[in-house]
Amino acid sequence: MIPSPSADVPLLQARGLCFARNDEPVFGPLDFALVQGEALLVLGGNGAGKTTLLRVLAGLLAADAGDVRLRGQVVDRDHLARGSAYLGHLPGHKAELTTLENLEFARALAGAPGQLDLEQALADVGLAGYEDTPARRLSAGQNKRLGLARLRLQSAPLWLLDEPYANLDLDGIALVNRLIQAHLAGGGAVLLTTHGAYAAPPVPVRTLELRAARRPA
Numbered sequence: 601m602i603p604s605p606s607a608d609v610p611l612l613q614a615r616g617l618c619f620a621r622n623d624e625p626v627f628g629p630l631d632f633a634l635v636q637g638e639a640l641l642v643l644g645g646n647g648a649g650k651t652t653l654l655r656v657l658a659g660l661l662a663a664d665a666g667d668v669r670l671r672g673q674v675v676d677r678d679h680l681a682r683g684s685a686y687l688g689h690l691p692g693h694k695a696e697l698t699t700l701e702n703l704e705f706a707r708a709l710a711g712a713p714g715q716l717d718l719e720q721a722l723a724d725v726g727l728a729g730y731e732d733t734p735a736r737r738l739s740a741g742q743n744k745r746l747g748l749a750r751l752r753l754q755s756a757p758l759w760l761l762d763e764p765y766a767n768l769d770l771d772g773i774a775l776v777n778r779l780i781q782a783h784l785a786g787g788g789a790v791l792l793t794t795h796g797a798y799a800a801p802p803v804p805v806r807t808l809e810l811r812a813a814r815r816p817a
């Protein structure tokens with residue numbers, strides 16, 4: 601079971617977290633914590649390990665050392681996957697399904713209430729009129745918007761957003777900021793990555809800077 605809420609323990613805490621590939625360190629050891637209503641911005645250049653860190657926190661990759669706690673309890677990868685909502689570089693939509701069908705699928709996976717208005721969810725991310733468009737025909741920015749709509753169907757308090765501003769126009773950047781703000785105001789927490797300074801979260805954030813641990817041969 602995912603641990604239940606408690607105001608005075610961090611929503612997410614990493615201690616001594618390390619990841620290596622073929623014995624080459626990618627990041628770590630990292631120590632950080634994130635409380636409800638807080639955003640943590642993970643900074644670092646290309647290859648610094650930002651995506652890898654988010655994939656570890658989302659339960660998609662196993663850390664080599666250290667532990668991750670949700671609400672104070674050490675959790676395994678299954679719990680991490682269930683306790684977080686991950687928006688990665690690759691949107692992971694079903695290419696042949698329409699945008700609306702993708703949301704229906706995501707809603708079923710998330711066990712979200714059936715009465716949620718998915719057409720409204722599409723409209724909220726600027727995809728009104730694209731209900732019957734297969735995901736494979738979306739642009740990169742539209743794909744990101746569909747990913748943002750899917751994110752909102754999940755009830756996980758921890759959002760892990762990998763380069764959420766990438767591929768978005770100014771209106772899309774403002775949309776990401778509105779969603780982050782609403783999620784934080786609702787008691788959630790957000791960990792997001794960026795290697796650019798072209799957009800930033802709408803709230804004061806703490807930062808975690810990663811540096812590439814490995815040098816090319």
Ligand SMILES: Nc1ncnc2c1ncn2[C@@H]1O[C@H](COP(=O)(O)OP(=O)(O)OP(=O)(O)O)[C@@H](O)[C@H]1O
Nearest residue numbers: 621626644645646647648649650651652653795814
């Ligand atoms: N699937 C993989 N197999 C092997 N090495 C990988 C793989 N994915 C990433 N790496 C390596 O791991 C390191 C960290 O990559 P990662 O994608 O986490 O960096 P990043 O900070 O997200 O970079 P970017 O800003 O370019 O997206 C890099 O050296 C990269 O070459």
